[in-house]
Amino acid sequence: MLFHAVLFTQLLYYTYAFSIPRLPHLRTFAGASHSQTEQQPLHDTTLDAWIEQEEHIALDRLLANIAPGGRNVEGKGVAPGTVIASPSQDEPNYWFQWVRDAAITMNTLVHLYASNTTTTTTTAYLSTLLTTYTTLQHHLQRTPNPSGPFTPNLHSLGEPKFNPNGTPFPHPWGRPQRDGPALRALTLMHYVRALNASNASLWTTDFYTLFYAPELPPRSVIKADLEYVSHFWNRTSFDLWEEVDGLHFFTLMVSARALRLGSRFALAFGDPGAARWYEVQARYAEGLLARFWNEGKGYVVATLWSGGRRSGLDCGVLLGSLHATDADDGEEEGELLFPPWSDQILLTLLSLSRDQASRFPINNRYNPERFQGIALGRYPEDTYNGYTSTSTGNPWFLCTSTAAEILYRAAAHIARTGSLTISEVGVPFYAALLATTPTLHPGTLTAEKDKELLRRIKARLISVGDEFLDTVRRHVDDEGAMSEQFDRGSGFMVGARDLAWSYGSFLGAVRGRRLVGS
Numbered sequence: 001m002l003f004h005a006v007l008f009t010q011l012l013y014y015t016y017a018f019s020i021p022r023l024p025h026l027r028t029f030a031g032a033s034h035s036q037t038e039q040q041p042l043h044d045t046t047l048d049a050w051i052e053q054e055e056h057i058a059l060d061r062l063l064a065n066i067a068p069g070g071r072n073v074e075g076k077g078v079a080p081g082t083v084i085a086s087p088s089q090d091e092p093n094y095w096f097q098w099v100r101d102a103a104i105t106m107n108t109l110v111h112l113y114a115s116n117t118t119t120t121t122t123t124a125y126l127s128t129l130l131t132t133y134t135t136l137q138h139h140l141q142r143t144p145n146p147s148g149p150f151t152p153n154l155h156s157l158g159e160p161k162f163n164p165n166g167t168p169f170p171h172p173w174g175r176p177q178r179d180g181p182a183l184r185a186l187t188l189m190h191y192v193r194a195l196n197a198s199n200a201s202l203w204t205t206d207f208y209t210l211f212y213a214p215e216l217p218p219r220s221v222i223k224a225d226l227e228y229v230s231h232f233w234n235r236t237s238f239d240l241w242e243e244v245d246g247l248h249f250f251t252l253m254v255s256a257r258a259l260r261l262g263s264r265f266a267l268a269f270g271d272p273g274a275a276r277w278y279e280v281q282a283r284y285a286e287g288l289l290a291r292f293w294n295e296g297k298g299y300v301v302a303t304l305w306s307g308g309r310r311s312g313l314d315c316g317v318l319l320g321s322l323h324a325t326d327a328d329d330g331e332e333e334g335e336l337l338f339p340p341w342s343d344q345i346l347l348t349l350l351s352l353s354r355d356q357a358s359r360f361p362i363n364n365r366y367n368p369e370r371f372q373g374i375a376l377g378r379y380p381e382d383t384y385n386g387y388t389s390t391s392t393g394n395p396w397f398l399c400t401s402t403a404a405e406i407l408y409r410a411a412a413h414i415a416r417t418g419s420l421t422i423s424e425v426g427v428p429f430y431a432a433l434l435a436t437t438p439t440l441h442p443g444t445l446t447a448e449k450d451k452e453l454l455r456r457i458k459a460r461l462i463s464v465g466d467e468f469l470d471t472v473r474r475h476v477d478d479e480g481a482m483s484e485q486f487d488r489g490s491g492f493m494v495g496a497r498d499l500a501w502s503y504g505s506f507l508g509a510v511r512g513r514r515l516v517g518s
Contacts, residue, residue: 047466047469047473050473051469051513054473054476054480055506055507055510057479057480058480058482058503059507061480061481061482061498061503062105062108062500062504062507064087064498065084065085065086065087065105065500066082066084066105067079067080067081067082067084067164068080068132069129072084072087072498073087073164076164077164077165078164078165079136079165079166080132080135081129081132081133081134081135081136081137082136082164082166083097083102083105083106083133083500084096084097084164085098085101085496085500086496086497086500087497087498088495088496088497088498091387092386092387094484094496094499095164096161096164096169097161097162097163097164098161098180099140099160099161099162099177099180099181100160100177100179100180100183100240101500101501102133102184103180103183103184103186104183104187104501104504105500105501106129106130106133107183107187107190107323107504108507108508109126109129109130110130110187110191111190113127113130113191113194114190114197116198123198130191134191134210134211135210137184137188137221138210138220138221139166140162141156141157141224141225142156143156143162143166143167143168144156144168145159145162146159146168146169147159147175151217152217153231154218154224154227154228154231155176157180157181158176158177158178158228158237159176159180160173160174160176160180160238160242161173174238174242174245176238177237177238177239177240177251178228178232178235178251178255179237179240179248179251179255181224181225181228181258182225182229182255182257183254183258183323184221185221185222185226185229185258186254186257186258186261186323186326188211188221188222188225189222189258189261189262189265191211192208192211192212192265208269212265212266212271214266214269214270214274223271225258226262226265226266227274229255229258229259229262230262230277230278230281233252233256233259233281234284234285237251239303239316240316241316241378244303244306244309246303246304246305246306247288247304247305248303249289249300249301249303249314249316249317249320250302250317250319250320250323251320252285252289252292252320253289253323253337254320254323256282256285256286256324257323257326259278259279259281259282259285260278260279260282262278263275263278263279263282266278289337289338290337291304292304292317292338293344295425297311297313297351298347298428299313299317299344299347299351299352300338300345300348301314302314302379309381310379310380310381311379311380311381313348313351313379314378315376315377315379315396315398315399315402316378317348318340318345318349318352318402318403319398319402320338321338321339321340321406322340322402322405322406322508324337324338325338325339325340339409339413340405340406340409340413341409341410341413343422343423343425343426343429344425345406346426347425347426347428349403349406349407350371350428350432352376352379353374353376353403354368356376356380357372357374359377360374360375360377360394360395360488360489361488362375362486362487362491369435370432371429371432371433371435371464372464372467373403373404373465373466373467373469373470373471374400374468375471375475375488376395376396376399376400376402376403376468377394377395377396377485377488378393378396378399379393382394385485385494385495386483386484386495386496387494392488393488394485394486394487394488394494394495395475395485395486395488397475397476397483397484397485397486397499397502397505398484398501398502398504398505399505400468400471400472401468401469401502401505401506401508401509402505402509403465403468404465404466404468404469404472404509404513405508405509405511405512407461407464407465408461408462408465408513408516409512409515410461411458411461411462411465411516412512412515412516414454414458415458418447418454419444419445419446419454420444420445420454420457421443421444421445422441422442422445424442426442427441433457433460433461433464434456434457434460445457462513462516465512468509469506472506475491475493476493477493481493481497482498482499482503482506483495483497483498483502484502
């Protein structure tokens with residue numbers, strides 16, 4: 001698809017932004033505090049019925065954290081286009097915009113915008129939020145901050161978070177973080193693609209100059225991000241949990257994906273030199289990514305050369321696979337590295353599930369002989385309990401939902417291709433998945449000769465994915481709210497309330513579940 005660069009005045013963005021209709025209030029937040037000692041009442045309905053209801057609640061509560069229009073940010077000096085991680089401002093304080101979290105949240109809205117399942121009013125509202133977000137990001141990219149200035153080397157783009165009013169966060173933090181620019185570029189490239197599909201007339205204007213212009217120094221958002229990623233992907237940075245400085249699977253996966261998609265984007269916008277540069281850097285990054293598979297451990301490690309401080313088993317690996325393999329990108333099979341249906345990612349999920357099963361008391365129903373959906377946290381060595389980093393970790397809503405989406409995407413892959421190739425590496429995962437099946441052997445299963453076995457595998461992938469979502473259902477409160485974490489023993493919600501990423505991950509899992517049927 002050819003794109004034609006165009007220009008749209010900055011004034012129009014902000015004029016449009018403030019004409020947004022008010023969001024309806026569902027219900028006020030009634031989140032659990034960390035002093036509660038027993039589980040909330042369970043939702044007495046089928047999983048399908050709960051998912052349908054919770055989908056509306058999750059979207060409403062996610063939008064409440066976005067300015068303008070969000071009820072959690074309205075009238076509080078929040079810059080238009082800002083995505084607040086959480087309305088919590090004390091114990092813990094998440095009243096900031098993280099570049100990474102905001103990009104992931106906005107990509108959720110891009111999927112909704114592109115789905116053609118919303119009303120005209122909702123579609124216009126989403127477009128307004130996404131365009132206002134883009135304008136703010138253009139400003140934040142060029143705002144001097146503790147990571148450095150924008151010119152001459154784009155160091156400002158490594159800044160992980162900003163204050164809600166759009167000013168820099170001046171205090172010590174884990175800097176730089178290099179996943180944000182890659183995720184932002186991916187989100188905006190997805191948005192431009194969706195705009196092209198629904199608003200072809202924009203190509204006759206100058207609207208897209210804000211998004212991509214083939215100029216150096218870069219004056220467009222996507223171009224600046226791709227330049228940053230292409231020059232810094234092989235430098236160390238802090239991980240997505242903001243704790244470890246090194247080379248990380250999550251960061252490298254989204255960087256390689258941004259460069260791969262960015263190469264095509266640059267070519268479409270008449271920037272062939274950049275397209276070649278991004279393509280070369282993507283290949284180099286993908287070559288390094290292959291080293292994250294640890295055959296001895298039997299899973300993909302989160303960080304290279306971490307010095308033995310951690311096992312490397314981490315939910316961030318699953319997140320990296322999902323965010324670097326967008327379901328709507330239409331990639332050729334051979335282009336994708338570590339997609340959700342790959343043996344290495346599925347084995348990593350199995351390994352993390354087995355670890356977390358014995359780590360959290362609320363997982364005491366887990367049968368080690370059979371792969372089951374349970375409550376998942378970030379990584380085995382986690383000491384952050386939502387309030388302090390000197391305790392013990394808890395399950396996270398976003399990790400539990402992520403596991404469900406991985407399995408749904410694997411099932412959708414079987415449904416789409418009508419086949420499944422199991423390598424020697426992948427045999428342990430499918431043996432655990434099926435539990436009672438005869439011994440599996442490496443090879444390719446096809447619908448022609450292995451129809452029943454493929455059906456069983458697909459059904460089990462969906463079933464275990466549902467078990468993960470059912471775990472989420474058991475730990476949201478009666479209003480459908482999700483915090484960051486839920487207690488490892490009591491199951492009550494703890495940590496930052498109404499975490500945007502928790503809602504986005506749940507919505508991603510629901511989207512993945514629908515892919516199986518489509």
